[in-house]
Amino acid sequence: METVVRVEGLVKTFGRTRALDGLDLEVAAGEVHGFLGPNGAGKSTTIRVLLGMLRASGTATVFGKDAWRDAVAIHRQVASVPGDVTLWPNLSGGETIDLLTRLRGGADPALRRRLLDDFRLDPRVKARAYSKGNRQKVALVAAFARRADLYVLDEPTSGLDPVMEEVFRAEVRRVRDDGAAVLLSSHILDEVQQLGDRVTIVRAGRSVETGTLAELRRLTRTRFRIAADLAPDRLERIEGVHDIVSDDGHLTFDVDGAAIPAVIAALDGARVTAITAEPPSLEELFLRQYGAAR
Numbered sequence: 175m176e177t178v179v180r181v182e183g184l185v186k187t188f189g190r191t192r193a194l195d196g197l198d199l200e201v202a203a204g205e206v207h208g209f210l211g212p213n214g215a216g217k218s219t220t221i222r223v224l225l226g227m228l229r230a231s232g233t234a235t236v237f238g239k240d241a242w243r244d245a246v247a248i249h250r251q252v253a254s255v256p257g258d259v260t261l262w263p264n265l266s267g268g269e270t271i272d273l274l275t276r277l278r279g280g281a282d283p284a285l286r287r288r289l290l291d292d293f294r295l296d297p298r299v300k301a302r303a304y305s306k307g308n309r310q311k312v313a314l315v316a317a318f319a320r321r322a323d324l325y326v327l328d329e330p331t332s333g334l335d336p337v338m339e340e341v342f343r344a345e346v347r348r349v350r351d352d353g354a355a356v357l358l359s360s361h362i363l364d365e366v367q368q369l370g371d372r373v374t375i376v377r378a379g380r381s382v383e384t385g386t387l388a389e390l391r392r393l394t395r396t397r398f399r400i401a402a403d404l405a406p407d408r409l410e411r412i413e414g415v416h417d418i419v420s421d422d423g424h425l426t427f428d429v430d431g432a433a434i435p436a437v438i439a440a441l442d443g444a445r446v447t448a449i450t451a452e453p454p455s456l457e458e459l460f461l462r463q464y465g466a467a468r
Contacts, residue, residue: 175202178324178355179224179236186219186230186379193219194230195379201355203323206346208370209359210460216379217359221328224357225254236324250278253322257329259309261301267312268297274316281319289315292341307333318345325349325356331365343369367456375460383459391453392431394462399426401448402441412436424448 179201186194194216201207211217222228224236226245234241236248261270268290275281290297293311301309310333317325325346331339346369350356360366366373373390375383383390395416401424409415409425414433419426429437434451441449454462 175204177201178203179207179357180233181220181224181235182233184220184223184230184232184234186216186223186228193379194223194232196232197376197379198381198384199374200384201324201357203355204350204353205371206350206356206358206369208366208373208456209357209376210363210366210373210456211376212361215376217376218328219379220376221254221326221357221359224326225249225252251323252326253278253317253320253324254326255310255313255317255328255330257332259306259313261304261309261312263302264300266298266300267295267304267308270301270312271297271316271319274313275320278320278322281316282321286315286319289319289345292344293338305333307335307338310334311338314342314345318349321349321352321354323354325354327356328359329361330358331360331362339365363455363457363460370456373456387456390459394454394459395428395430396434396454397426397428397452398437399424399448399450400441400446402444402446404441404444404446408440408444409437412440 177200179199181197181199184194184197197216197220199220209217219228223230223234224241226241226248229242237251239248241248265273271281271286293315295308295311295315301312304312314330331342334342343365346356346358358366358369367387370387372384372386374381404425406418406420406425409418409427412433414430415437416428
């Protein structure tokens with residue numbers, strides 16, 4: 175797939191604080207790329223560099239252009255939504271949407287109408303009267319009302335209720351299916367898990383894991399719980415099996431991805447009456463990564 179965003183060895187300091195410490199990131203056309211990390215990990219700083227708002231050392235290109243030098247040209251192909259939207263208080267929501275979309279050539283009228291309806295946003299209301307959620311909707315409608323080649327979304331569902339979150343997800347899937355790239359920075363891990371084709375986990379300004387959810391799960395452990403006529407020591411001999419607990423006829427244990435075939439083989443002839451295997455959620459992957467660091 176065509177690479178839309180390429181970041182290599184990105185370094186940014188603010189005084190003595192090193193916000194980015196050699197961060198790497200690659201986003202391809204036609205994918206939703208989840209960008210995960212807690213506050214202070216470097217996500218928003220990376221996004222500001224990609225949008226030409228900050229200058230940093232290393233390589234940061236969008237559509238093959240330098241993110242700093244070619245920012246004006248890049249912005250014609252990019253739609254972005256921040257996590258904390260500030261609007262012009264005396265403009266209505268509709269006027270704001272029209273102003274923002276004109277910067278990229280103007281909105282698609284039919285798409286604009288549909289998005290206003292789907293997001294249940296009254297465009298006649300002045301921005302100063304909007305709640306946080308409605309301010310967020312203005313930015314989302316403006317982003318999705320005209321096609322972009324790259325959508326940069328930094329905590330985009332902040333302030334939205336669950337119904338509107340589902341509308342947002344449908345729009346992300348639509349633009350991805352149209353071939354656009356989506357960089358989705360979010361603390362809502364379930365959201366990234368539902369939408370993300372690939373994920374990059376960031377810690378202390380560095381990328382620590384990148385891959386599809388399936389690839390990341392192979393690097394982590396799966397929780398097994400079985401009811402079987404099986405002695406625990408039969409599992410203990412398998413490299414990659416951890417934390418075996420025997421409780422009321424059940425065995426619970428964690429298994430590294432590479433050891434799963436050996437575990438399945440060990441169950442042969444063990445008179446298994448129940449078995450569950452739960453791959454880790456994205457939240458578990460995230461917490462394990464930071465737990466290991468601590």
